Amino acid sequence: MLRSPGRFGIGFPIRELICLLLVSAGARKTVGIAVLWNMVLDAAFKEYYSTAEAVGGWNTNLWGQFYKPRAGISFAKDVQPALLEMIELGAQPSTASERGREEASDFVPTGRLEFIRLMINHSSQEDFYRDQRSFLKAYFYSTEAIAEIQTEAGGNPAAMFAEARFMLSIEDKEYLKREFGLDADPFINYMNAKLKEVVIDDEAVAYATKHWEIPQPLPLNNGVKIVTLHAIYDDVVPVESELALPKYLQPADRSASLLQLYTEAHGHCGITSE
């Protein structure tokens, strides 16, 4: 674990402060990552579902459109089993007993999952497949959470994709072909074609920007002591958001403090007891 050099505490003049999920320089990237996850999941698994309700009631094929999941849906009971079933069509996960774990089982690398990992630029294969948690959290964020954000914003605020074009390196394509027999070009071509359907809503961008670029520091309650732990290679909420926390948080007095810790782990909340 790495300790942040920028530690706030008693005795330090604290004039700056809090980054929440939707504020700071990392916010646009966070939203963009969610949309990217959504797009790449759609490209990799689109042949396994045909309707919005196919994946336990949550729509993977958002592409920047409004979406509200049905009332009462449970991610754990409804979405996760359907998602895992879909993934198992191309990937047989090892069992918990085989791994000697009581947690969810790991995924085994397959062409489609590796395509996703490479497209989102997740550099650690080991962390990406560990006990499914990173994948499931990213799926949650790229469906329900992004839908909520879009609803709040009144449209799609993912302006960062307006001029985007997806690609993989020749080496990555050769790796997928050699190791898994997967031709990545049809997936990439599909993503680039669908990208044109993403409508950027200027008012939504303005609305979202208004809220994630908070004009003044936010006051903390007296006496609050905050410890945060963030993976440096978080592929859902980028570490930039964490780094911006001190800029936006403003303790009311010296009784409040913020301690930021970082791990070299990969993935969103991919933090283990080690």
Added chain:
Amino acid sequence: MHQGYAFAGSCFSKVGWAVREGVQETADLVKFFRDEIAPTLGTHCQYKTILIGQSMGALIGMYSALASTVITEYPYLCSVEKHQQIGYKASL
């Protein structure tokens, strides 16, 4: 609990992205514990509440640490009456 520690958690009234609900209902949970459970532990009880959350839960914890003036000013972020935690831990 007789050793001075207790752990409480709750589901939220809304599934999925539920930051507003999470902040309010976490505050309700703290209040319930303090009003209904803590008095049964004796007068020596010193309250220290630690919120722990990860991912969206960390965001809920972070919002919970903000003073109520912020909540009024940024109703988009969440809606909650002022309450106070002594500390919390979050992994964003």
